[in-house]
Amino acid sequence: MRAAYRRERPSLVIHCAALSQSPACQETPLLARLLNVEVTALLADLASEIPFFFFSTDLVFDGLQGDYLETDEVNPRGVYAETKVAAESLVLLNPRHTVIRTSLNGGVSVRGDRAFNEQLRRAFLKGQKVGLFTDEYRNPLPAIVTARAVWEIACKGLTGIYHVAGRERLSRFQIGQILAARWPDVNPTISPESLSSYRGAPRSPDTTLNCSKAQAAISFSLPGLGEWLEQNPHEPF
Ligand SMILES: NC(=O)c1ccc[n+]([C@@H]2O[C@H](COP(=O)([O-])OP(=O)(O)OC[C@H]3O[C@@H](n4cnc5c(N)ncnc54)[C@H](OP(=O)(O)O)[C@@H]3O)[C@@H](O)[C@H]2O)c1
Known part of the structure; x- marks a missing residue:
């Protein structure tokens, strides 16, 4: 990385790489x-003299409240979120640097297996009946929209923390229904599940992000996932 940095001499770094799957982080x-x-x-540290954007997550919050502002207290539950909180703190030591917290991002990945929509579609294609929580809420956004918003925030030279996520608060079940309606060809089967009957690693019920600060800084309305899919019927998703 040091050699690549010296070679490239970037004027801006947007840092997306991560061990981003919670189960892998727990293990x-x-x-x-x-x-x-x-x-x-x-x-x-390498980017100490230039703008540096770090991608963090809605999971820095415990999800007991929802509609979180940038100023709300974090309370990570699980290793993934703990590492993101630790990284945020060190990034924010530099007043030139920026933390972007985002929610579920969907889209198209290189190998077709990374995004939540891709994983759900694969499960449907295998004929699996997928259980999704009716009482766990996120505000998902297509990654292409997140990229556009972050680019605008970067071009304006904004620093500190920004929440960038979708306008709609949706349960996992609602997200599944929206996607199932888009893919009638794969014969989707979803069953409603509740966190009350879930046993396993800690989950955060409502980590929806309040994005008014970012919204005021960018030139377009952050859409909800359902709204964006309706407006972009031919965009691969
Ligand atoms: N997607 C979401 O819903 C979501 C939500 C909230 C926050 N975020 C955050 O947003 C950022 C991007 O998320 P994502 O969904 O795009 O994650 P992702 O699909 O898991 O991609 C992570 C990227 O990091 C790279 N990477 C991992 N370890 C590496 C290493 N040791 N050296 C070089 N590259 C490495 C991976 O490379 P390979 O492709 O070679 O494995 C991959 O390109 C992450 O920081 C994530 O925590 C994502």
Whole structure:
């Protein structure tokens, strides 16, 4: 990374790399810390004189409240979120640097298996009946829209924390229904589940992000996922 940085001499760094899947972070916490915290520290240090954007997550919050502002207190539940909180703190030590917290991002990945929509579609294609929570809320956004918003925030030279997510607060079940309606060809089967009957690693019920600060800074309205899909019927998703 040091050699690449010297070679490229960037004027802006947008740091997206991460060990981003919560289960992988729970299983390999040392690797999660290395990739999410220490790599971020090294990059932020290399970029100390230029704008640096770090991608963080809605999961820094415990999800007991919802509609979180940038100023609300964080309370991570799980290794992934803990590493993101630790990385945020060190990024924010530099007043030139910016933290973008975002919610579920969907779209098209290189191998077709990264985004939540791709994973859901694969499960449908395999004929799996998918259980989705009716009482766990997020505000999803297509990654292409997140990219546009972050680019505008970067072009304006804004620093500090910004929440960038979709306008609609949707349960996992509602997200599944919206996507199932878009893919009638894969014969989707979804069953409603509740967090009350879930047993396993901690989950955060409502980590929806209040995005008014970012909204006031950018030139377009952050759409809800359902709204964006309706307006972009031919966009791959
Ligand atoms: N997607 C979401 O819903 C979401 C929500 C909130 C926050 N975020 C945050 O947004 C950022 C981007 O998320 P994403 O969904 O695009 O994540 P992702 O699909 O898991 O992609 C992470 C990227 O990091 C790269 N990477 C991981 N370890 C690396 C290493 N040791 N060296 C070099 N590259 C490495 C991966 O490379 P390979 O492709 O080679 O594996 C991949 O390109 C992450 O910081 C994530 O925590 C994402």
